[in-house]
Amino acid sequence: MTKGIFASVLVSAAMAVGLAAPARAEFPEKPVEMTILFGSTAQTIGQLLADLMSKHMPEPVVPVARTGGGGAVGYQHVHGTAADGYNIVWNSNSISTSYHGGKIGFDHTAFQPIAKISVEVPAFAVRADSGWDSLADMAADIKASGAKLKVGASGKGSFTHLSTEAILAAVGLSDMAVHVPYDQGRAPVELIAGRLDAALQWPGQFISHHEAGTLKILCVTSAKRISQLPDVPSCAESGAEGLDLVMWRGLAAPAGTPPETVAKLEEAAKMATESEEFKAAAQTIGFEVDYADHAAFGELIARDDRTIADLMGQLGLKAQ
Template identity: 35%
Template structure:
């Protein structure tokens, strides 16, 4: 485990490494605040990750890192604005996996394309939790699946919006189990969780930051964690495999991207600084408290992951006929 002393040593080493970059990069970047554009409203995985990154990265860069939420157009406003931003490293996109790999399959007229961005670093991930309102007469995942089969089309499920991972993932869950539920899209997790807690909508497959505290308080039932291991914040909730649904895993990620054309040395400097920021003990503690897992990957690894997931989710989107409308 990285201690504060070890982190300080790492910080000095990283600063030395950053100083070895070309002279023009040292003097030109960063000499003013950096902005992280977020395609989601406040609350939830993407916004929470951006705020964790901004605070930690500011300490490493020695410059303010500002979070700017731009949730309009199902996130497309943010993506379009970053795509058109100056490629100088001062305007960055905090990208949500479902938008980045899913939207290109749903709308050929997007105001952006994947080629408009260069990956900087993967920063966080979060598995998904299958949560239901307490009024549902099911306490286990098999009981829930059986209940939905007996009541086809009578239950509704929430998502953070058309094309979000909660939308795509729940459609994949429906396909896998041969069940029918009505999709109710919302603008972000905050609005969705309000109706799920009231029972107006009964099902929400989403990341832990949105539902963890409500499961802990008994306001929602956590039926399963769609990942390889249980979540530390809700340790009594089994994995999907433990609950009898092997092979169903659903993980969201958040990555930092720069506009295409950003100088490679600036991208490299940002990537190195982000790695150091994510390695800080206080960053890890803050993320764990929020139910978010830090998982750093460099630019090349993130690029490869984008390509793999774009192909995978394209098949799900096509078979489920998912659109952004």
């Protein structure tokens, strides 16, 4: 065989091999697992988000509950998985409260932000027959009586616990309150039964009772009022001057996840938040749709982490 013919055979063979080789599969080739850190409204929103994202991806997004430790259990799981986009976490400010509270040994930089999805604003509620119409009323009454305020706590070091401590500090009740733990989702029941005097939780847990007249929501922790409760003042208006604490929720993947994979997850998340179904759920469940892309979300997380670290330090909740 001459050199020319031999070379032609080699070229033809190489081309044949190239044509026969399978194209590189694009993400996702299999279901994406979304770790959900908490129950209650976090789980409800997360499950809906996963379902709506699945409509815009060739493989489904499957929500899996991994609760416990104020988010630590779920963060530990996702942190230990490959950075390939197949394990993501429905995350929140809890990444910072968990880290600065000493529950996990890595901070927010261990994760690649995908997209900010929503904002929830905790609501502070009491029984309707308490006689308190504001935080200022409650604080004045407790101080005058010398009694201890029984305040519900869903988990030491959690965002709602941090927010509760901030409210108590703002109205001068830090040393006049007793934190009473309760099971997940039972804040309204515990209040109505009289085992708690006050509790801070997500609005969705309180709104129906507030409307029925069995509970009274004194305030919400954001600087401004929220659309679900337009007649309820902010806690800053109600006596906790300067208070502004909100819970964001979003999606993140292990650091090092390829940019093109992040982009596909980000786009599916964006389309989910723009759906009428998700917007309707926001009003029903009690949260604000507040989408931001991965870059803006990353900036928010870093900024919020500094704020939470400072606040936890002031309140004595930061691990040394």
